[in-house]
Amino acid sequence: AQKITQTQPGMFVQEKEAVTLDCTYDTSDQSYGLFWYKQPSSGEMIFLIYQGSYDEQNATEGRYSLNFQKARKSANLVISASQLGDSAMYFCAMREETGGSYIPTFGRGTSLIVHP
Amino acid sequence: GAGVSQSPSNKVTEKGKDVELRCDPISGHTALYWYRQSLGQGLEFLIYFQGNSAPDKSGLPSDRFSAERTGGSVSTLTIQRTQQEDSAVYLCASSPARGTGGQPQHFGDGTRLSIL
16 A cells, blocks of 8 residues: 555646645654655755644744644645745655654656746 | 765666665664665665674565675675666665664665666
């Protein structure tokens, strides 16, 4: 079974609009971390944001926020005020920290295209 | 400071040849990971090092794949008798210790391997 599911292969958004990229996860661990990475066409993986399973507040980093719904096991990334430079692949990842291997598992990614 | 460095950035070789991919992690990072990313896919975990030991080799797809790490630093991923299905981008990442809390993985730019 997939531990990380990203159901949107591709998303389009108008510049300056907000966009939500979906991520659901599957774990029986109580302690885990959720990460989002951005991969532009140049190929490098850029860390965006982190949410710990015990964090009660949603994580925010500039224009990025993570909508964490623990009971639903979802960790959606919200990008506000999209910019052309946000066009990239976005990957959700989970690191299990209790009885897990501490090795992050990645979803298949969502391709985001920002239109001018 | 210097990030994760991978070499070569591109490698084209004939089927059946052996290849070596190199990863130089961030100084002081004891955890090192190898992933494989095929076109349009997410990241497939290959192997994890903590120091020089590899507690998790579960992702290596066949016995043609091997990896080592020396001096707790540089790692080499070797693929013997390459096959066309080995064509992919091979990504290396490092993190402090095994990564806890919000410590993300730091990725190199990858090696794009093409098997003719």
